[in-house]
Amino acid sequence: MYHRVHTPQTDPWDLSVDPAHFEEQIKFISTNYTIVSTGELMQQLQNGNIEHKSIALTFDDGYIDNFETARPVLETYDVPATFFITDSNLTENRPFWWDELENIIVHADQLPGHLTLTHRGETISFDLGDEKLLGPNLREKHKFYRAYNPPTKRTRLYVKLWKVFSLCTKGEQEELLTTLRKWAGLSNDELEIEGCMDLDELKILAKNPLFTIGGHTKTHPFLSTISEEHQRYEIAENRQVLEGATNKRIDQFAYPSGNFDDSTQKILKEEHFLGAFTTNNGCVFTDTDPFEIPRLHIKNWSARDFKTNLNNWFIKW
Numbered sequence: 001m002y003h004r005v006h007t008p009q010t011d012p013w014d015l016s017v018d019p020a021h022f023e024e025q026i027k028f029i030s031t032n033y034t035i036v037s038t039g040e041l042m043q044q045l046q047n048g049n050i051e052h053k054s055i056a057l058t059f060d061d062g063y064i065d066n067f068e069t070a071r072p073v074l075e076t077y078d079v080p081a082t083f084f085i086t087d088s089n090l091t092e093n094r095p096f097w098w099d100e101l102e103n104i105i106v107h108a109d110q111l112p113g114h115l116t117l118t119h120r121g122e123t124i125s126f127d128l129g130d131e132k133l134l135g136p137n138l139r140e141k142h143k144f145y146r147a148y149n150p151p152t153k154r155t156r157l158y159v160k161l162w163k164v165f166s167l168c169t170k171g172e173q174e175e176l177l178t179t180l181r182k183w184a185g186l187s188n189d190e191l192e193i194e195g196c197m198d199l200d201e202l203k204i205l206a207k208n209p210l211f212t213i214g215g216h217t218k219t220h221p222f223l224s225t226i227s228e229e230h231q232r233y234e235i236a237e238n239r240q241v242l243e244g245a246t247n248k249r250i251d252q253f254a255y256p257s258g259n260f261d262d263s264t265q266k267i268l269k270e271e272h273f274l275g276a277f278t279t280n281n282g283c284v285f286t287d288t289d290p291f292e293i294p295r296l297h298i299k300n301w302s303a304r305d306f307k308t309n310l311n312n313w314f315i316k317w
């Protein structure tokens with residue numbers, strides 16, 4: 001499982017693989033493993049004959065670097081891959097909320113010293129103290145930070161707000177972002193962040209028979225926190241947009257943030273999806289539930305580390 005092939009300023013969720021490392025990784029697996037498409041994997045699962053030492057590649061969300069950086073490498077090595085796309089950012093040409101939020105809170109050169117934010121009747125209050133200005137020391141501390149262990153006030157505020165945002169509707173997220181931008185003194189066009197591919201790029205990607213497009217909801221919610229009706233809307237609308245853009249049947253799905261409940265699976269089955277991918281770590285066996293296919297989170301490893309990790313996984317499972 002990949003998300004980004006890029007070298008961002010910071011990577012709080014450990015989701016980016018550097019382009020040079022990515023090429024090393026693809027080169028390595030293309031010569032040492034059998035690479036199958038996720039469609040073939042699902043077929044093998046259905047037939048009860050998973051091929052040993054075979055790998056299927058997936059990319060979640062629909063970042064522009066998937067198109068610009070990963071695609072040419074995959075084409076060079078003739079490697080199939082599936083891209084699970086959240087369409088609302090794509091059609092609106094906006095970055096994902098978690099990137100915008102981080103851009104304001106962690107990367108803004110200057111912020112006011114105190115934030116007071118009211119959301120659903122609750123007040124969030126946070127003091128930035130001496131971290132109002134983003135000096136070289138703070139930049140250095142942010143370089144390799146991870147969200148599970150935020151080292152500064154700014155990164156702690158980001159994680160705190162991330163938790164609030166992750167349970168919001170898209171409308172609420174947009175309102176909060178507008179408030180935060182205003183608070184930070186930033187205008188909408190000051191967003192120097194890379195976003196998603198656009199519909200034309202998605203169409204080009206989908207045209208290549210090496211690549212499969214899969215569903216990843218309309219707005220990337222935590223599905224288990226919303227009603228069944230709302231889940232159905234997120235899944236069906238997303239499929240409709242993707243099918244309209246690609247002229248292909250969308251019958252594979254990846255749960256946003258790996259989050260789902262019984263209703264999610266019920267909807268996917270009723271909507272005749274063939275299967276769905278989680279973010280749980282693991283390999284696929286003949287008895288794997290096609291609606292809970294585990295994946296392995298690929299990190300920014302050199303070919304050597306990648307090889308070690310792959311070997312360990314194939315021994316472990």
Ligand SMILES: [Zn+2]
Nearest residue numbers: 060061256257
């Ligand atoms: Zn995602």
